[in-house]
Amino acid sequence: MLVLPFPYTLILMKILLKSLGFVFANLPECVMNALCRSVGWLIYIFPTRRINVAFSNVYHCFPGMSRNERKKIVLESCCRMVEMALFVISSPYIPKERLKENVSISEEVLEELKKNYKNPRPTVLMIPHFAMMETITMFPMLVDIPIPPTGVFYRPFDNKALEDWIKESRERCGVELVSRKGGVLGAINFLKKNGILAVLFDQNAGGSGAVSLFFDRVCSTSELPGIFVERQNADCAVFYARRIGFWRSKIFCQRLDCKTIEDVTIAGNDWLEEKLKTDEIARYDWLWLHRRWRINHENSRQLSIPKAKSILEYTLKKKNLREVPRKTSIYITAPDSLSDCISLMPILRQIRKSRFDAAITLICDYKFTEILSLIGMGEAFDFVISAPSRNRGMFSRILFYRNLKEHYPDIHLVLSDCIQADCEAFALAANRTFSIQTSRRRLFMDGVYKPDAAQSGEHISLEFEKFARSFGMKGEISYLPFKNDALSLKKSETVKVAVVCGGAGEHAWSAGNWSKLISILNEQLPDAKFLVYGNGDDTRTAFEIAKITEDADIKNCASLGGADIVRGICACDIVVGADSPLLHVANALGVKTAALYGNANPIRRGMVFDADKVEIQPQNCPPQGGADVNKIRPEDAARDILKLLLKL
Numbered sequence: 001m002l003v004l005p006f007p008y009t010l011i012l013m014k015i016l017l018k019s020l021g022f023v024f025a026n027l028p029e030c031v032m033n034a035l036c037r038s039v040g041w042l043i044y045i046f047p048t049r050r051i052n053v054a055f056s057n058v059y060h061c062f063p064g065m066s067r068n069e070r071k072k073i074v075l076e077s078c079c080r081m082v083e084m085a086l087f088v089i090s091s092p093y094i095p096k097e098r099l100k101e102n103v104s105i106s107e108e109v110l111e112e113l114k115k116n117y118k119n120p121r122p123t124v125l126m127i128p129h130f131a132m133m134e135t136i137t138m139f140p141m142l143v144d145i146p147i148p149p150t151g152v153f154y155r156p157f158d159n160k161a162l163e164d165w166i167k168e169s170r171e172r173c174g175v176e177l178v179s180r181k182g183g184v185l186g187a188i189n190f191l192k193k194n195g196i197l198a199v200l201f202d203q204n205a206g207g208s209g210a211v212s213l214f215f216d217r218v219c220s221t222s223e224l225p226g227i228f229v230e231r232q233n234a235d236c237a238v239f240y241a242r243r244i245g246f247w248r249s250k251i252f253c254q255r256l257d258c259k260t261i262e263d264v265t266i267a268g269n270d271w272l273e274e275k276l277k278t279d280e281i282a283r284y285d286w287l288w289l290h291r292r293w294r295i296n297h298e299n300s301r302q303l304s305i306p307k308a309k310s311i312l313e314y315t316l317k318k319k320n321l322r323e324v325p326r327k328t329s330i331y332i333t334a335p336d337s338l339s340d341c342i343s344l345m346p347i348l349r350q351i352r353k354s355r356f357d358a359a360i361t362l363i364c365d366y367k368f369t370e371i372l373s374l375i376g377m378g379e380a381f382d383f384v385i386s387a388p389s390r391n392r393g394m395f396s397r398i399l400f401y402r403n404l405k406e407h408y409p410d411i412h413l414v415l416s417d418c419i420q421a422d423c424e425a426f427a428l429a430a431n432r433t434f435s436i437q438t439s440r441r442r443l444f445m446d447g448v449y450k451p452d453a454a455q456s457g458e459h460i461s462l463e464f465e466k467f468a469r470s471f472g473m474k475g476e477i478s479y480l481p482f483k484n485d486a487l488s489l490k491k492s493e494t495v496k497v498a499v500v501c502g503g504a505g506e507h508a509w510s511a512g513n514w515s516k517l518i519s520i521l522n523e524q525l526p527d528a529k530f531l532v533y534g535n536g537d538d539t540r541t542a543f544e545i546a547k548i549t550e551d552a553d554i555k556n557c558a559s560l561g562g563a564d565i566v567r568g569i570c571a572c573d574i575v576v577g578a579d580s581p582l583l584h585v586a587n588a589l590g591v592k593t594a595a596l597y598g599n600a601n602p603i604r605r606g607m608v609f610d611a612d613k614v615e616i617q618p619q620n621c622p623p624q625g626g627a628d629v630n631k632i633r634p635e636d637a638a639r640d641i642l643k644l645l646l647k648l
Contacts, residue, residue, distance in 0.1 A: 014165055017089055024086055025093035033246045036086060040079030052429055054078075054288040056408035060327060061215045061276065067406075076284040080131035080243065084287075087247055088134050092169035096141060099173070102248045103135045103241075105142045109253045112237065117145055122191035124228045125198040125239035125253070126268050128275075130285040132241040132249035136198060139251055140174030149195040151178040153187050153224065184227060191232040198239060199225045201268045203292040210262070211295060211310040213319065214269045217327040218305060218312070218357040220295045221269055226261030236264055238271050243285050262311045266318055291431075293328070293410075296472065299447040302411055302432055303472040304354050326359040326382065331409040331430060333416050334364035334372075336390070338581035341368055342588050343461040343608050344415060346477050347468050348380040354473045361409070363387050370562035375482050375588050394420050401427040413471075415464065419443070436467050447471060457624070461608045479610045481590030487570045495528040495645070497521065498569045498586070499545065500577025501538035506599050509578050509629055511541040515548055516634040517576075517641075522549045524642055531568060533557055533582060574645050578629060579605070587611050594641045597621075598629025614644045 024032060044051060054074045062070070091099070116123060127133055140150055152170070156163055156179045167177055178187050178197065190197055202209070202222045209220035229236045236256045241249040256267045275282045296302055305312075312324060332348065334341045341364055352360050359382040364372060366386035373384050385404070388396045401424040412430035414421050422443040425433045437448040449467040465477055499518070502508045518530060530552045532542045546552045557565060566585060569575050575586040575593050579600040587593045587607035594614045595607060601624045602615045617623075618631035 014162055018165070021089040021091075022093045024090040029246060032086065032090075033083075036083040036246075037079045040082045041075065043082070044075045044078045049429075049431075050289050051078075052408070053291055053431065056410070056431060057288045057292055059406075059408045060217060060293075060329075073283055074288060077131075077286065077288045080285060081287055081289060083246065084131045084134060087132070091134065092165075092172065096173070099135075099138055100142060102245075103138050103142060104250045105139060106250055106252045109139070109239075109251055110143065112253055112255070113143060113145060113147055116148065116196075120148055120194040122194050122232045122234035123148075123196045124191070124225050124234045124236050124264075125196060126201045126225045126236065126256075126264075127198050128201065128238065128240050128272050129287050129290070130240055130243070130282065131287065132243045132247075132285070133200075135241045135249045136239060136251060137170050137175045138173040142251075147196070149176065149190065149193055150174065150198070151176040151187075151190050151195060152198045153178050153180065153200075155180045184224075184231075187228060188231055191228060191234055197228060197234075199228065201225050201265075203269070204290060204294055206294075206297055207306065207308070209309065210265050211306050211312055212265055212269060212315045213312070213324070214292070215273055215327070216321075216325040217293050218295055218324060219269075219293045220306070221265050223261055223265055223309070225268065226264030229259060229264050230261050233259065236267075238268065240282075242281060262314050265311065266315055299432065299434070299471060301472040302434070303351055303468060304474045305357060324357045326357060328355065328358040328411075329361065329407065329409045330355065330358045330411045330413065331361045331363060331404070331428065332381070333412070333414045333421055333424065334362055334368070335415045336365070336418075338368050338371065339584045339605060340415075340460055341372060342375065342581070342584040343459070343605075344464050345372075345376045345380045345482070345588060346461060346479050346608065347464045347473075348376065350465075350475050350477050351468055351473050352380065352382075354475055358410070359383065361385060363404075365389055368562075371566055371585060374484055374487060374563060374566045375585065377484075379482055390418075390420060394423065397424055398427050401425075405429050413468075414442075414445070415467075434467075434471050436463070457603065459606065459608060460604060479608060481609045481611045482588055484589070487567060487589065495525050496572040497525075497528055497530050497645075498572040498575040498577075498582075499530055499532045500575060500580045500582045501532065501534035501541045502578030502580045503535055504537040507579050507629060508537075509596055509632070511544045513630060513632070513634050514541050515544040517637055518545050518552075519548050520634060520638040521641065524638070525645075529553065531555055531572060533565065533568070533577075574641065576641055583607060587613055592644055592647075594637070594644055596629055596632055596637065597625055598627050598632070599625055600629075601625040612644060612647060614640050616640050 058070045058073050127136060137152060140147055152175055154177050170177055178190055187197055203214050203219045205220045205222040210223045211218060212221050228234060237253045239253045241251050244250050258264050258267045276286060295306060348360060361383040362381040363385045369384055369386040388400055390397060405428050409430040412425055412428055412433040414425050414435035417438055426444040432446050434447045435442045435445050437450045442448050449470045451463050455463055530549055532545050532552055533555045534542050535557050542554045569586050569591060570589055575583060575591055577583050578596045583593050583595050584607055587609045590611045592612045593607060597615055597617050603624050606615055607613050616632055616637050618627045621627035
């Protein structure tokens with residue numbers, strides 16, 4: 001296979017572009033219009049990430065708009081993007097007489113040019129990314145009065161052949177291309193001659209831009225227009241081409257009364273936002289397929305906001321906002337167990353602080369929704385969604401995530417580790433999807449965090465923290481318990497002890513041990529009231545406890561709602577039980593907790609919050625567990641429980 005050297009490839013590309021441009025310029029207009037709409041329609045129907053970005057942009061800007069109207073905007077944007085691309089190729093071969101017929105100047109622009117002619121001033125024109133913006137380079141040939149030197153600030157090509165063709169085609173109507181290679185000084189020297197300088201102002205400027213707001217969403221906006229205006233005390237105006245037909249436009253302008261970098265940047269965004277809200281043609285003209293709100297290009301910075309060039313505080317003051325609106329959306333597929341979900345909560349709380357512009361939506365098993373809402377709503381996350389249980393089959397879960405796709409999440413964090421979770425992430429199709437990779441390769445992810453072998457000996461919350469930090473989370477994690485005003489932690493004069501039996505299995509304590517423990521506690525706390533939480537497997541244990549004390553109140557968890565259980569344990573002075581999710585719930589809400597561990601590993605799966613707690617293991621048991629829980633002597637457990645309960 002013959003492979004041409006790189007320079008020859010570019011020369012061939014230039015020849016191809018010239019040939020296509022000549023052909024397109026001489027084809028009937030109706031044929032070109034049909035070609036643009038056909039290609040645009042193909043781009044629209046092909047399921048690419050770029051189309052998903054367009055729908056996401058429109059959805060976040062106009063959340064109340066109907067689905068059909070959003071489809072119309074995206075389709076028109078695709079068609080006009082193709083129209084713009086073919087016009088760029090064809091315009092060098094379109095006669096100037098035909099261009100003068102197709103492109104016109106508004107009265108406002110003519111008046112401003114006349115004022116400038118009488119009183120020359122350096123002027124910066126801010127060019128929005130509309131479909132027919134290339135026609136702006138033709139305005140010098142459309143006016144009869146003399147105009148000052150007019151330039152366009154642009155990024156040159158490295159290849160000389162392509163660069164010469166670009167300059168030749170764009171400068172044929174009287175504008176001068178001012179290369180970015182000359183830096184800001186080259187453009188400022190142009191303005192010193194009282195010239196007119198056109199600059200594309202972009203909402204996806206990356207690290208070189210200023211962090212501000214656009215449609216109340218954090219974006220990175222180019223500061224170049226503001227820099228030129230401030231340094232040269234130049235006049236400033238938005239200069240835009242309004243499409244009035246195929247390859248036809250009318251050029252308008254609107255003066256902006258601002259002189260500082262910050263004011264110019266904010267005013268440009270505000271003007272464009274208002275234009276897109278109120279002008280349907282402008283809405284179709286804007287190129288929605290670009291990632292307008294991508295403030296961080298690297299995966300390693302997605303969970304934080306850049307601070308280097310932030311003008312957010314100034315923007316909030318100008319807009320009379322108290323805080324940055326949470327318009328970015330982060331979805332979290334929660335772990336599969338309730339205890340792991342609770343261990344994740346401190347990390348979610350910090351992610352919410354690190355991405356203070358984002359609303360956190362937690363997707364969890366429907367059985368956990370009520371409990372997690374009571375613990376962390378408004379502090380660890382903003383919304384919680386009940387997902388169908390995975391036991392009901394893959395199809396129902398995939399369909400559920402496919403429906404969630406209509407909300408167009410920006411970031412999706414997958415904390416569940418199974419192939420089904422990968423498929424769910426594919427169905428949700430967020431702009432960025434990240435997960436933890438353990439023993440197998442994760443599918444359909446934009447980035448994965450791979451913990452090393454040593455981390456398997458750490459608490460699961462530390463693994464979640466390192467996962468979040470690998471994708472940019474900033475700040476120190478707080479493990480203070482959550483405070484929920486809806487839950488009363490006021491204790492009565494009578495000591496209340498919640499007993500969580502723990503069901504059946506190797507982690508469960510025997511009924512005999514429980515009975516003896518309660519007997520000891522009942523003797524030491526004669527006025528105590530015991531609330532026994534359990535299910536069908538705990539019937540015998542509950543019966544034995546009830547025989548010991550008349551104050552035992554048997555609570556069947558199967559018949560109680562999650563809110564009732566949480567309120568019940570929050571009203572207690574201490575929760576005692578074998579390793580159980582309810583212990584993690586109590587710990588997360590600041591209730592004193594005593595946990596009995598045998599085979600379970602408290603180092604990996606223990607209670608994570610900084611509330612009063614004690615973890616009780618059998619004598620000579622390794623710290624990571626592995627012994628029979630029934631080797632815990634009730635006398636030893638009672639001693640530790642009383643010590644914690646009576647702690648001053």
